[in-house]
Amino acid sequence: RKEVEQDPGPFNVPEGATVAFNCTYSNSASQSFFWYRQDCRKEPKLLMSVYSSGNEDGRFTAQLNRASQYISLLIRDSKLSDSATYLCVVNPQGSSNTGKLIFGQGTTLQVKP
Amino acid sequence: NAGVMQNPRHLVRRRGQEARLRCSPMKGHSHVYWYRQLPEEGLKFMVYLQKENIIDESGMPKERFSAEFPKEGPSILRIQQVVRGDSAAYFCSAGQDPYEQYFGPGTRLTVT
Numbered sequence: 001r002k003e004v005e006q007d008p009g010p011f012n013v014p015e016g017a018t019v020a021f022n023c024t025y026s027n028s029a030s031q032s033f034f035w036y037r038q039d040c041r042k043e044p045k046l047l048m049s050v051y052s053s054g055n056e057d058g059r060f061t062a063q064l065n066r067a068s069q070y071i072s073l074l075i076r077d078s079k080l081s082d083s084a085t086y087l088c089v090v091n092p093q094g095s096s097n098t099g100k101l102i103f104g105q106g107t108t109l110q111v112k113p
Numbered sequence: 114n115a116g117v118m119q120n121p122r123h124l125v126r127r128r129g130q131e132a133r134l135r136c137s138p139m140k141g142h143s144h145v146y147w148y149r150q151l152p153e154e155g156l157k158f159m160v161y162l163q164k165e166n167i168i169d170e171s172g173m174p175k176e177r178f179s180a181e182f183p184k185e186g187p188s189i190l191r192i193q194q195v196v197r198g199d200s201a202a203y204f205c206s207a208g209q210d211p212y213e214q215y216f217g218p219g220t221r222l223t224v225t
Contacts, residue, residue, distance in 0.1 A: 004155075032212075043204055043216040044156065087155060098169050099144060099211025103155040 001026055006088050006104035014112055017078045021107045023071040023088030032091035033064055035073045037084045038106065044087055047073075078111045085109070117142075117207050117217035125223045126195045134220045137187040138207030145188045146214060147180060150202040162188060195224045 006023045013019050025033075033050035048055065050062040050071055061074040071088055088104035116139040126132050138145055143164045148156040161169040162182040173180065177195075182188040192199055202221050206214040 041150070041202060041219075041221075043218050045216070098161055099146065099208070099214060100158050100161055100169060100171075101146070101148075101156075101206075101214070102158065103148075105155040 002104075003027060003092070003102045004088055004090050004104040006107050008105050008107060010108040010110055012110045012112060013078055015078055015080060017111075018074065018076045019078055019109060020075075021073045021086055021088075021109075023073075023104055025069050025071070025088075025090045025092075025102075027090070027092045027102075028066075028069060030069075030090045030092045033071050034089040034091075034101075035060075035062055035071075036087040036089050036103075038087055039084045044089075044103075047086070075109075078109075080111050080113060083109055083111045117205065117215050119203075119205055119217035119220050121220060122218060123221050123223070125225060127225055128196060129194050132192040132195050132199070132222055132224075134190040134192075134203050134205075134222070135187040136190070136205035136207065136217055138205075142207040142209050142215075144208050144211055144214075145182050146206045147188075147190050148204045148206070150204065150219075152201070156204060159190070192222075195222070197224050200224045 035047040036044040037047045038044045050064045054063045059076045063072045085106040085108045087106045090102045118137040145162045147159040150156045158172040160180045177193045179191045202219045204219045206216045208214045
């Protein structure tokens, strides 16, 4: 089983649609969770951290369910510029954190006009 | 990318040659990580270094790959006797501490 699993997609949605991505992780001791965005195989860029209480940044909402080891990202009112690959990322280490990040395969989003 | 530089951006090597990839973090950013992204796959952790020390190399292939981060100068990822399967994008990330990482633009290695 992969440490971080995502549906690779692609998700093809019209502008203005709401789209949700899901991700599961295998290490129950994982402490930090993130969503990154990657455009056309460029470097990944941090989109947002994910907290247990859930967090929102504009049109983006991230949720974490520790009991189910499940992370989600919701994008509302999709824009053409949201087209990218979204990477679910986990830091599997707690107190011995070395910053090592485990990446999911990524979910590709295509927003169509 | 908080000033993390990588060079070269593109590197072509024939099978059996050596590849040297460089990562220059901003001054004061002493934590460096290397990741590899094979085609159609996610990034995979390779190695974590602090100045002059390898902290975690659990993702490094056992042979042909080595990494260093000397007191002065960039971090170097070295691949000896490259094979076609080494063709990938290699990203480094760097930060002042493990909790904050900024990725460089990557080096795309093509082995012919």
